[in-house]
Amino acid sequence: MTLFKTMLSKLGRKTIDSLWTLGxxxxxxxxxxxxxxxxxxxxxxxxxxxxxxxxLSLVIIIVSGLFxxxxxxxxxxxxxxxxxxxxxxxxxxxLSLVRELGPVVSALLFASRAGSAITAEIGIMKTTxxxxxxxxMAVDPHxxxxxxxxxxxxxxxxxxxxxxxxxxxxxxxxITVVVIGVDSGAFWSQMQASVDFHHDILNGVIKSVVFGTxxxxxxxxxxxxxxxxxxxxxxxxxxxxxxxxxxxxxxxFVLTAFMFTGAH
Amino acid sequence: MERSVIDxxxxxxxxxxxxxxxxxxxxxxxxxxxxKSEGYLVSAEFDNIGGLKAKAPVKSAGxxxxxxxxxxxSNQSLRAVVKLNLDKQFQFPKDSSASIxxxxxxxxxxxxIDPGGALENLQDGDxxxxxxxxxxxxxxIGQFLYGKMSEKNGD
Numbered sequence: 001m002t003l004f005k006t007m008l009s010k011l012g013r014k015t016i017d018s019l020w021t022l023g024x025x026x027x028x029x030x031x032x033x034x035x036x037x038x039x040x041x042x043x044x045x046x047x048x049x050x051x052x053x054x055x056l057s058l059v060i061i062i063v064s065g066l067f068x069x070x071x072x073x074x075x076x077x078x079x080x081x082x083x084x085x086x087x088x089x090x091x092x093x094x095l096s097l098v099r100e101l102g103p104v105v106s107a108l109l110f111a112s113r114a115g116s117a118i119t120a121e122i123g124i125m126k127t128t129x130x131x132x133x134x135x136x137m138a139v140d141p142h143x144x145x146x147x148x149x150x151x152x153x154x155x156x157x158x159x160x161x162x163x164x165x166x167x168x169x170x171x172x173x174x175i176t177v178v179v180i181g182v183d184s185g186a187f188w189s190q191m192q193a194s195v196d197f198h199h200d201i202l203n204g205v206i207k208s209v210v211f212g213t214x215x216x217x218x219x220x221x222x223x224x225x226x227x228x229x230x231x232x233x234x235x236x237x238x239x240x241x242x243x244x245x246x247x248x249x250x251x252x253f254v255l256t257a258f259m260f261t262g263a264h
Numbered sequence: 265m266e267r268s269v270i271d272x273x274x275x276x277x278x279x280x281x282x283x284x285x286x287x288x289x290x291x292x293x294x295x296x297x298x299x300k301s302e303g304y305l306v307s308a309e310f311d312n313i314g315g316l317k318a319k320a321p322v323k324s325a326g327x328x329x330x331x332x333x334x335x336x337x338s339n340q341s342l343r344a345v346v347k348l349n350l351d352k353q354f355q356f357p358k359d360s361s362a363s364i365x366x367x368x369x370x371x372x373x374x375x376x377i378d379p380g381g382a383l384e385n386l387q388d389g390d391x392x393x394x395x396x397x398x399x400x401x402x403x404x405i406g407q408f409l410y411g412k413m414s415e416k417n418g419d
Contacts, residue, residue, distance in 0.1 A: 051273055055273045192292070195293040196293065197289055
Protein backbone atom coordinates (compact mmCIF):
# COMPACT_ATOMS: atom_id res chain seq x y z
CA MET A 1 0.00 0.00 0.00
CA THR A 2 2.78 2.41 0.94
CA LEU A 3 4.63 1.43 -2.24
CA PHE A 4 1.55 2.29 -4.27
CA LYS A 5 1.25 5.57 -2.41
CA THR A 6 4.85 6.59 -3.06
CA MET A 7 4.51 5.63 -6.73
CA LEU A 8 1.37 7.72 -7.03
CA SER A 9 2.96 10.71 -5.34
CA LYS A 10 6.04 10.37 -7.56
CA LEU A 11 3.83 10.35 -10.64
CA GLY A 12 1.99 13.42 -9.40
CA ARG A 13 5.22 15.25 -8.68
CA LYS A 14 6.54 14.41 -12.16
CA THR A 15 3.37 15.70 -13.78
CA ILE A 16 3.41 18.94 -11.79
CA ASP A 17 7.14 19.33 -12.49
CA SER A 18 6.74 18.96 -16.22
CA LEU A 19 3.80 21.38 -16.30
CA TRP A 20 5.94 23.79 -14.28
CA THR A 21 8.79 23.46 -16.78
CA LEU A 22 6.38 24.06 -19.65
CA GLY A 23 5.13 27.24 -17.99
CA UNK A 24 8.65 28.50 -17.30
CA UNK A 25 9.73 27.70 -20.87
CA UNK A 26 6.71 29.49 -22.36
CA UNK A 27 7.32 32.59 -20.25
CA UNK A 28 10.98 32.51 -21.25
CA UNK A 29 10.17 32.28 -24.97
CA UNK A 30 7.62 35.10 -24.69
CA UNK A 31 10.23 37.24 -22.94
CA UNK A 32 12.73 36.51 -25.75
CA UNK A 33 10.16 37.36 -28.44
CA UNK A 34 9.22 40.56 -26.59
CA UNK A 35 12.90 41.67 -26.61
CA UNK A 36 13.39 40.81 -30.28
CA UNK A 37 13.45 44.39 -31.55
CA UNK A 38 17.26 44.20 -31.21
CA UNK A 39 17.26 41.91 -34.26
CA UNK A 40 15.96 44.80 -36.38
CA UNK A 41 18.08 47.45 -34.69
CA UNK A 42 21.32 45.47 -34.98
CA UNK A 43 20.96 43.14 -37.99
CA UNK A 44 24.63 42.10 -37.81
CA UNK A 45 23.81 40.07 -34.68
CA UNK A 46 21.16 38.18 -36.66
CA UNK A 47 23.53 37.69 -39.60
CA UNK A 48 26.13 36.19 -37.28
CA UNK A 49 23.58 33.75 -35.85
CA UNK A 50 22.26 32.82 -39.29
CA UNK A 51 25.84 32.04 -40.22
CA UNK A 52 26.15 29.91 -37.09
CA UNK A 53 22.83 28.07 -37.50
CA UNK A 54 22.34 28.12 -41.27
CA UNK A 55 25.59 28.39 -43.21
CA LEU A 56 27.43 25.92 -40.99
CA SER A 57 24.57 23.40 -41.43
CA LEU A 58 24.66 23.75 -45.22
CA VAL A 59 27.15 20.95 -45.88
CA ILE A 60 25.29 18.31 -43.85
CA ILE A 61 21.93 19.42 -45.34
CA ILE A 62 23.16 19.33 -48.94
CA VAL A 63 24.92 15.97 -48.58
CA SER A 64 22.06 14.29 -46.69
CA GLY A 65 19.47 15.73 -49.09
CA LEU A 66 21.36 14.33 -52.04
CA PHE A 67 21.65 10.88 -50.47
CA UNK A 68 18.02 10.79 -49.35
CA UNK A 69 17.03 11.64 -52.94
CA UNK A 70 19.32 8.93 -54.33
CA UNK A 71 17.81 6.32 -52.02
CA UNK A 72 14.24 7.44 -52.71
CA UNK A 73 14.86 7.30 -56.45
CA UNK A 74 16.40 3.84 -56.25
CA UNK A 75 13.73 2.37 -53.96
CA UNK A 76 10.90 4.07 -55.83
CA UNK A 77 12.21 2.80 -59.15
CA UNK A 78 12.53 -0.79 -57.90
CA UNK A 79 8.95 -0.74 -56.58
CA UNK A 80 7.34 1.09 -59.51
CA UNK A 81 9.10 -1.18 -62.01
CA UNK A 82 6.76 -4.02 -60.95
CA UNK A 83 3.78 -1.97 -62.08
CA UNK A 84 5.42 -0.72 -65.24
CA UNK A 85 5.05 2.91 -64.24
CA UNK A 86 8.64 4.00 -63.67
CA UNK A 87 7.81 7.46 -65.04
CA UNK A 88 5.96 8.16 -61.80
CA UNK A 89 9.22 7.97 -59.84
CA UNK A 90 9.59 11.75 -60.15
CA UNK A 91 6.20 12.24 -58.53
CA UNK A 92 7.11 9.88 -55.71
CA UNK A 93 10.45 11.55 -55.00
CA UNK A 94 9.10 15.11 -55.21
CA LEU A 95 5.96 14.59 -53.15
CA SER A 96 7.63 12.64 -50.36
CA LEU A 97 10.44 15.21 -50.14
CA VAL A 98 8.38 18.38 -50.37
CA ARG A 99 5.60 17.22 -48.06
CA GLU A 100 7.39 15.17 -45.40
CA LEU A 101 11.05 14.26 -45.66
CA GLY A 102 12.37 17.71 -46.54
CA PRO A 103 10.96 19.56 -43.52
CA VAL A 104 11.24 16.63 -41.06
CA VAL A 105 14.72 15.28 -41.83
CA SER A 106 16.23 18.75 -42.18
CA ALA A 107 14.64 19.71 -38.83
CA LEU A 108 16.16 16.62 -37.18
CA LEU A 109 19.57 17.41 -38.71
CA PHE A 110 19.18 21.04 -37.74
CA ALA A 111 18.41 20.06 -34.14
CA SER A 112 21.49 17.87 -33.88
CA ARG A 113 23.82 20.20 -35.77
CA ALA A 114 22.71 23.72 -34.80
CA GLY A 115 20.30 23.20 -31.88
CA SER A 116 22.86 21.32 -29.80
CA ALA A 117 25.49 23.97 -30.55
CA ILE A 118 23.11 26.76 -29.48
CA THR A 119 22.33 24.96 -26.20
CA ALA A 120 26.02 24.31 -25.52
CA GLU A 121 26.97 27.92 -26.23
CA ILE A 122 24.30 29.40 -23.96
CA GLY A 123 24.99 26.74 -21.30
CA ILE A 124 28.73 27.48 -21.25
CA MET A 125 28.06 31.22 -21.16
CA LYS A 126 25.93 30.55 -18.09
CA THR A 127 28.54 28.25 -16.51
CA THR A 128 31.29 30.83 -16.95
CA UNK A 129 28.89 33.50 -15.63
CA UNK A 130 29.01 35.57 -18.80
CA UNK A 131 25.23 35.97 -18.69
CA UNK A 132 25.41 37.30 -15.12
CA UNK A 133 28.27 39.61 -16.14
CA UNK A 134 26.07 41.04 -18.90
CA UNK A 135 23.28 41.67 -16.44
CA UNK A 136 25.78 43.46 -14.17
CA MET A 137 26.62 45.76 -17.10
CA ALA A 138 22.89 46.41 -17.60
CA VAL A 139 22.94 44.44 -20.87
CA ASP A 140 19.92 42.18 -21.14
CA PRO A 141 21.17 38.70 -22.21
CA HIS A 142 17.68 37.83 -23.47
CA UNK A 143 17.98 40.55 -26.08
CA UNK A 144 21.75 40.56 -26.74
CA UNK A 145 22.41 36.79 -26.87
CA UNK A 146 19.25 34.72 -26.96
CA UNK A 147 16.89 36.64 -29.27
CA UNK A 148 19.34 36.70 -32.23
CA UNK A 149 20.03 32.97 -31.76
CA UNK A 150 16.30 32.20 -31.69
CA UNK A 151 15.50 34.25 -34.80
CA UNK A 152 18.60 33.03 -36.62
CA UNK A 153 17.29 29.48 -36.20
CA UNK A 154 13.71 30.37 -37.15
CA UNK A 155 14.83 32.12 -40.36
CA UNK A 156 17.42 29.50 -41.35
CA UNK A 157 15.16 26.46 -41.05
CA UNK A 158 12.80 27.06 -44.05
CA UNK A 159 15.77 27.86 -46.29
CA UNK A 160 17.57 24.69 -45.18
CA UNK A 161 14.43 22.60 -45.75
CA UNK A 162 13.98 24.04 -49.25
CA UNK A 163 17.64 23.33 -50.08
CA UNK A 164 17.22 19.79 -48.71
CA UNK A 165 14.15 19.13 -50.88
CA UNK A 166 15.74 20.62 -53.99
CA UNK A 167 18.93 18.56 -53.48
CA UNK A 168 16.80 15.45 -52.94
CA UNK A 169 14.96 15.97 -56.21
CA UNK A 170 18.29 16.49 -57.98
CA UNK A 171 19.54 13.27 -56.34
CA UNK A 172 16.45 11.38 -57.50
CA UNK A 173 16.94 12.80 -61.00
CA UNK A 174 20.59 11.74 -61.05
CA ILE A 175 19.96 8.13 -60.03
CA THR A 176 16.80 7.43 -62.04
CA VAL A 177 17.30 9.50 -65.20
CA VAL A 178 21.07 9.74 -65.55
CA VAL A 179 22.10 6.34 -64.12
CA ILE A 180 19.11 4.01 -64.65
CA GLY A 181 17.73 5.69 -67.74
CA VAL A 182 14.12 6.65 -66.92
CA ASP A 183 12.79 9.08 -69.50
CA SER A 184 13.68 12.62 -68.46
CA GLY A 185 10.48 14.11 -69.92
CA ALA A 186 8.24 11.67 -68.04
CA PHE A 187 10.19 12.30 -64.82
CA TRP A 188 9.65 16.08 -64.88
CA SER A 189 6.20 16.24 -66.49
CA GLN A 190 4.62 13.69 -64.13
CA MET A 191 6.22 15.51 -61.22
CA GLN A 192 4.89 18.87 -62.40
CA ALA A 193 1.42 17.42 -62.98
CA SER A 194 1.08 16.26 -59.39
CA VAL A 195 3.03 18.76 -57.27
CA ASP A 196 0.74 21.66 -56.42
CA PHE A 197 2.30 24.97 -55.40
CA HIS A 198 -0.23 25.86 -52.70
CA HIS A 199 -1.10 22.40 -51.46
CA ASP A 200 2.35 20.81 -51.43
CA ILE A 201 5.18 23.35 -51.59
CA LEU A 202 3.62 26.08 -49.44
CA ASN A 203 2.47 23.58 -46.82
CA GLY A 204 6.01 22.17 -46.72
CA VAL A 205 7.38 25.66 -46.09
CA ILE A 206 4.80 26.21 -43.30
CA LYS A 207 5.90 22.92 -41.73
CA SER A 208 9.57 23.93 -41.79
CA VAL A 209 8.76 27.32 -40.20
CA VAL A 210 6.88 25.56 -37.38
CA PHE A 211 9.71 23.05 -36.87
CA GLY A 212 12.34 25.81 -36.95
CA THR A 213 10.46 27.75 -34.28
CA UNK A 214 10.04 24.64 -32.10
CA UNK A 215 13.68 23.51 -32.37
CA UNK A 216 15.07 27.02 -31.81
CA UNK A 217 12.81 27.58 -28.80
CA UNK A 218 13.79 24.26 -27.24
CA UNK A 219 17.50 24.87 -27.90
CA UNK A 220 17.68 28.34 -26.35
CA UNK A 221 15.50 27.32 -23.39
CA UNK A 222 17.53 24.20 -22.59
CA UNK A 223 20.73 26.24 -22.73
CA UNK A 224 19.33 28.98 -20.51
CA UNK A 225 17.83 26.51 -18.00
CA UNK A 226 20.88 24.22 -17.86
CA UNK A 227 22.56 23.48 -14.55
CA UNK A 228 25.78 25.56 -14.69
CA UNK A 229 28.23 22.66 -14.49
CA UNK A 230 30.01 20.62 -17.15
CA UNK A 231 27.64 17.73 -16.50
CA UNK A 232 24.60 20.03 -16.54
CA UNK A 233 25.51 21.46 -19.95
CA UNK A 234 26.10 18.00 -21.41
CA UNK A 235 22.69 16.86 -20.10
CA UNK A 236 21.05 19.98 -21.51
CA UNK A 237 22.53 19.29 -24.97
CA UNK A 238 21.21 15.72 -24.87
CA UNK A 239 17.77 16.97 -23.79
CA UNK A 240 17.75 19.48 -26.67
CA UNK A 241 18.32 16.80 -29.29
CA UNK A 242 15.85 14.31 -27.77
CA UNK A 243 13.08 16.84 -27.07
CA UNK A 244 13.51 18.49 -30.48
CA UNK A 245 13.27 15.17 -32.30
CA UNK A 246 10.12 14.18 -30.40
CA UNK A 247 8.58 17.63 -30.85
CA UNK A 248 9.29 17.65 -34.60
CA UNK A 249 7.80 14.20 -35.15
CA UNK A 250 4.71 14.93 -33.02
CA UNK A 251 4.15 18.32 -34.67
CA UNK A 252 4.60 16.70 -38.08
CA PHE A 253 1.79 14.28 -37.35
CA VAL A 254 -0.54 17.10 -36.24
CA LEU A 255 0.33 19.31 -39.22
CA THR A 256 -0.03 16.46 -41.71
CA ALA A 257 -3.43 15.60 -40.25
CA PHE A 258 -4.48 19.23 -40.79
CA MET A 259 -2.92 19.77 -44.22
CA PHE A 260 -3.09 16.62 -46.25
CA THR A 261 -6.25 14.86 -45.17
CA GLY A 262 -9.88 15.65 -45.77
CA ALA A 263 -11.52 16.71 -49.01
CA HIS A 264 -9.01 16.45 -51.78
CA MET B 265 28.98 50.10 -43.75
CA GLU B 266 31.38 47.36 -42.70
CA ARG B 267 31.35 44.11 -44.59
CA SER B 268 32.72 40.84 -43.31
CA VAL B 269 33.17 37.37 -44.77
CA ILE B 270 30.25 36.17 -42.60
CA ASP B 271 27.91 38.56 -44.43
CA UNK B 272 29.01 37.07 -47.74
CA UNK B 273 28.39 33.52 -46.50
CA UNK B 274 24.95 34.41 -45.17
CA UNK B 275 24.22 36.08 -48.52
CA UNK B 276 25.21 32.89 -50.33
CA UNK B 277 23.05 30.86 -47.92
CA UNK B 278 19.96 33.04 -48.42
CA UNK B 279 20.47 33.07 -52.21
CA UNK B 280 20.77 29.27 -52.21
CA UNK B 281 17.60 28.95 -50.12
CA UNK B 282 15.61 31.23 -52.42
CA UNK B 283 17.01 29.45 -55.48
CA UNK B 284 15.91 26.11 -53.98
CA UNK B 285 12.39 27.48 -53.35
CA UNK B 286 12.21 28.80 -56.92
CA UNK B 287 13.45 25.45 -58.21
CA UNK B 288 10.71 23.66 -56.26
CA UNK B 289 8.04 26.10 -57.44
CA UNK B 290 9.03 26.27 -61.11
CA UNK B 291 10.68 22.96 -61.91
CA UNK B 292 9.02 20.50 -59.48
CA UNK B 293 5.63 22.19 -59.23
CA UNK B 294 3.53 23.51 -62.07
CA UNK B 295 3.60 27.22 -62.69
CA UNK B 296 -0.06 27.16 -63.74
CA UNK B 297 -1.13 26.42 -60.18
CA UNK B 298 0.49 29.67 -58.97
CA UNK B 299 -1.22 31.95 -61.44
CA LYS B 300 -4.89 31.25 -60.94
CA SER B 301 -6.74 32.46 -63.99
CA GLU B 302 -10.30 33.68 -63.80
CA GLY B 303 -12.90 31.02 -64.29
CA TYR B 304 -16.63 30.43 -64.43
CA LEU B 305 -18.67 27.77 -62.63
CA VAL B 306 -20.82 25.30 -64.51
CA SER B 307 -22.69 22.43 -62.84
CA ALA B 308 -23.48 18.99 -64.19
CA GLU B 309 -25.52 16.13 -62.74
CA PHE B 310 -24.38 12.53 -63.06
CA ASP B 311 -25.98 9.22 -62.10
CA ASN B 312 -22.62 7.93 -60.94
CA ILE B 313 -19.34 9.79 -60.67
CA GLY B 314 -17.17 6.78 -59.82
CA GLY B 315 -14.00 7.99 -58.12
CA LEU B 316 -14.08 11.61 -59.31
CA LYS B 317 -12.63 14.03 -56.77
CA ALA B 318 -12.36 17.80 -56.37
CA LYS B 319 -9.41 19.33 -58.30
CA ALA B 320 -9.59 16.60 -60.97
CA PRO B 321 -8.91 18.04 -64.43
CA VAL B 322 -11.64 18.98 -66.92
CA LYS B 323 -10.51 18.23 -70.44
CA SER B 324 -11.85 18.96 -73.88
CA ALA B 325 -10.15 17.31 -76.86
CA GLY B 326 -7.41 16.28 -74.41
CA UNK B 327 -6.57 19.85 -73.34
CA UNK B 328 -7.06 20.82 -69.69
CA UNK B 329 -9.70 23.57 -69.70
CA UNK B 330 -10.55 23.66 -66.00
CA UNK B 331 -10.77 21.81 -62.69
CA UNK B 332 -13.54 20.11 -60.71
CA UNK B 333 -14.51 22.62 -58.02
CA UNK B 334 -16.51 20.33 -55.77
CA UNK B 335 -18.64 17.21 -55.74
CA UNK B 336 -21.91 16.95 -53.83
CA UNK B 337 -25.18 15.04 -53.78
CA SER B 338 -28.54 16.55 -54.66
CA ASN B 339 -31.47 15.55 -52.45
CA GLN B 340 -34.00 16.62 -55.10
CA SER B 341 -32.76 14.69 -58.11
CA LEU B 342 -30.93 12.02 -56.05
CA ARG B 343 -27.93 12.37 -58.34
CA ALA B 344 -24.36 13.57 -57.93
CA VAL B 345 -23.79 17.28 -58.65
CA VAL B 346 -20.35 18.20 -59.96
CA LYS B 347 -19.32 21.87 -60.09
CA LEU B 348 -16.82 22.54 -62.87
CA ASN B 349 -14.52 25.56 -62.73
CA LEU B 350 -13.75 26.33 -66.38
CA ASP B 351 -11.09 28.74 -67.56
CA LYS B 352 -12.54 32.04 -68.90
CA GLN B 353 -10.53 31.80 -72.10
CA PHE B 354 -12.33 28.59 -73.11
CA GLN B 355 -15.98 28.94 -74.17
CA PHE B 356 -18.31 26.05 -74.91
CA PRO B 357 -21.72 25.94 -76.65
CA LYS B 358 -24.76 25.60 -74.37
CA ASP B 359 -25.57 22.06 -75.55
CA SER B 360 -22.11 20.65 -74.82
CA SER B 361 -22.07 17.31 -73.04
CA ALA B 362 -19.97 16.22 -70.07
CA SER B 363 -18.77 12.68 -69.40
CA ILE B 364 -16.59 11.12 -66.74
CA UNK B 365 -13.60 9.37 -68.25
CA UNK B 366 -10.58 7.51 -66.92
CA UNK B 367 -7.01 8.16 -68.00
CA UNK B 368 -5.60 4.75 -68.78
CA UNK B 369 -7.04 1.57 -67.34
CA UNK B 370 -6.45 2.35 -63.66
CA UNK B 371 -5.64 6.06 -63.87
CA UNK B 372 -7.37 9.00 -62.25
CA UNK B 373 -10.81 10.06 -63.40
CA UNK B 374 -11.47 13.35 -65.15
CA UNK B 375 -14.38 15.15 -66.78
CA UNK B 376 -14.41 15.32 -70.55
CA ILE B 377 -16.43 17.98 -72.37
CA ASP B 378 -17.67 17.37 -75.91
CA PRO B 379 -18.68 20.67 -77.53
CA GLY B 380 -22.17 20.87 -79.02
CA GLY B 381 -23.45 23.03 -81.84
CA ALA B 382 -25.55 25.75 -80.16
CA LEU B 383 -24.89 29.39 -80.95
CA GLU B 384 -25.04 30.51 -77.33
CA ASN B 385 -22.16 29.70 -74.96
CA LEU B 386 -22.26 28.30 -71.42
CA GLN B 387 -22.39 31.08 -68.81
CA ASP B 388 -21.46 31.19 -65.12
CA GLY B 389 -24.03 29.17 -63.15
CA ASP B 390 -25.35 27.23 -66.13
CA UNK B 391 -26.03 23.52 -66.07
CA UNK B 392 -24.72 20.99 -68.56
CA UNK B 393 -27.82 18.99 -69.60
CA UNK B 394 -26.33 16.02 -71.39
CA UNK B 395 -24.10 13.93 -69.17
CA UNK B 396 -22.62 10.48 -69.24
CA UNK B 397 -21.71 8.71 -66.00
CA UNK B 398 -18.47 7.05 -65.09
CA UNK B 399 -17.96 3.51 -66.24
CA UNK B 400 -17.76 1.38 -63.12
CA UNK B 401 -15.39 -1.43 -63.93
CA UNK B 402 -17.03 -3.90 -61.55
CA UNK B 403 -20.41 -3.37 -63.22
CA UNK B 404 -18.99 -3.85 -66.70
CA ILE B 405 -17.21 -7.05 -65.67
CA GLY B 406 -20.36 -8.23 -63.90
CA GLN B 407 -22.49 -7.62 -66.98
CA PHE B 408 -19.91 -9.30 -69.19
CA LEU B 409 -19.82 -12.42 -67.00
CA TYR B 410 -23.62 -12.45 -66.75
CA GLY B 411 -23.86 -12.21 -70.54
CA LYS B 412 -21.37 -15.05 -70.99
CA MET B 413 -23.29 -17.21 -68.55
CA SER B 414 -26.67 -16.67 -70.21
CA GLU B 415 -24.99 -17.40 -73.57
CA LYS B 416 -23.84 -20.75 -72.23
CA ASN B 417 -27.25 -21.56 -70.77
CA GLY B 418 -28.84 -20.77 -74.11
CA ASP B 419 -26.66 -23.31 -75.92
